Amino acid sequence: MSGGVQFPVRVAEIEAVSPAVKRLRLERHDGPSLPPYSAGSHTVLTLEARTLEGGTRRIRNAYSLLGTTLGGGPAYEIAVLRSPQSRGGSVFIHDQLAIGATLSMSAPVNLFPLHRTARRHVLVAGGIGITPIAAMARELAAAGQPFELHYAMRDEASGAFAAELAALYGPAMRLYVSQRQERIAVRDILAHQPVGTHLYVCGPERMIDGILGDARIAGWPDSALHAERFLAPEGGEPFAVKLARSGIATLVGEHQTLLEAIEAAGVDAPYLCRGGACGQCETPIVSADGTLLHADHFLTDDQKACGKTIMTCVSRLRGRELVLDL
């Protein structure tokens, strides 16, 4: 159950689309083709990264799927930003992963879907947040649905796929380069939209909050606002975890997530997004000797405060030991 269907894939192409972003093409190598998916879907890659000590460490990261393969096909594509402060998945992909390497990839899951009854779609991306947004543009263009695309980046060079997208969508696409002091003027953009327009934004946390905040001030209902916060789980101080039902005790390392530690101990725990959004990994707490560091977007503030459950994919403990009902 946990991660659902897994496909064995081989890295078929690696291309640097900007200094910090690589595009990966992943082909299924056991025969049947990969299923079609809808724009906004992500997949979870299982990476066996080499550690400094010479061992391997299993990292599972979620990546948005690029483009759409509505027809299914032999390959999926993702784009990965090198982020040195992350737990090592992106650095591993950038520095160690080579063409021909084999990986395990989960079936697509869509937690950021297009709203199919919308009359018009406003797409906003910041930085690497372009990956699901570009897939949406492609699907909307293919279906002949009205949309516009706003893409913000630090400098011209860092904007992955910018030239390609500009060539495809021409006047429906606008670039904003922050080095040139260009900012997305959400209020102006939203002021002229017909009733029934939906807004989608993917990018850094601060950008999402700013754009949704402006949209709400402009009177937009929450039901028309959609965001994907690609929360990369962060490491932290190590702590002990005990699984009350299975009687397993293990340690969560500083570069490991709680979920990864549970999996490394041989327990097939539930998950979908591995980014604190879907709610699938919510796990009841028996006791916590320390402070819970909730990092998800799923639990309400009240739920976080009462500390009955934890989202194992992104949250952790600062303290000695966490006992879970698992």
Added chain:
Amino acid sequence: MTLSFHAETFRDDYTFANSPAAIRAFPFPFDRDAYMYTVNIEQHVPGPVQSATEFPIHIDEHYVAEMRDRAITLAEDPLRCQSLPHMMTAEWDLLELLMTSMATHYPAHFTLSRDGDRWHWINRPMDVDQTFTFGDVSTLPQGPMEYVTRQCQGDFCLLDQREDNLWMDAGMVTSQADWSLDFDLGMNFMEWHAPVPLAHDLGVFERALKFLLNLQHGCPVRRLNWTMTINPRLDTSPENYHRWGIDKASVTPENVGDKVHLRVELQALWRLPRSNAIVFSIRGYLIKMDELVTQKKWARRFHRVLASLPQPIADYKGLGRFRDTTVAWLSRHDDGLPTSPGFAPD
């Protein structure tokens, strides 16, 4: 597997009957001697050979007759099949799911050949041979959902997912237990379930919806639901209540075995890949009391379930006029012995 299809009717002279094999394959819905609403969702994985869950889409001896009955119902009331414009991608997803499953598991009866977008579908029992372009509506005689569900047993609803809810935006519903697609079309999960008693307070729908919103492609789930029907009638719709409602008054101690049917719905849910919609299939099975009591365990257990059924559930399912008569009749088949755990007959 090669099936032989019955020539039988689900209206007028009601000649429908189950073979002994179909009785044993019947998806009896009670695993204990009492019933209450629960979030009874499980993985839709293959069940035992020759059971209703052996394959994801179950075709059986009633296939041809059920499809004929559906055509009659649709001819009288085309609104049993409806789809909102944004559901076209989901319709194609559904066509792919049903055709590939039927062709894979019943190759003697169905064949699907795909050459890119050029598809060739052969349905031998219904004498259909159709070449079409996947994704091009103009190459099929009806929309993709209507086309494929006129050739597949069970009712189907297509649910669009948005605003953290599921919306009934398309469906083919001709054999429903007294609810109406025309009425529910465009409603969300909580709205169309509003008439159900008790379950809302038990939190059943809240938990079920939360689970379904995260349903994954490739990991379908199923659940069983049940009611009772007088005469083996498929079309027990509110639209035609005037035709079948009156039958409830016709049950007597003498005719229970023949007239009273347990009606079980094997409901399965799949995430669809292109549309991110969910398909909800409602595969109905009918069994008359005379057939049911051929399985001793089922006779004992159904007697106890029906006798102890909470009144609000009995009222909601519309069993009032014949429940006592049926319980009395079943009591003759209940010797009071303990029943074994699980659904299967002994």
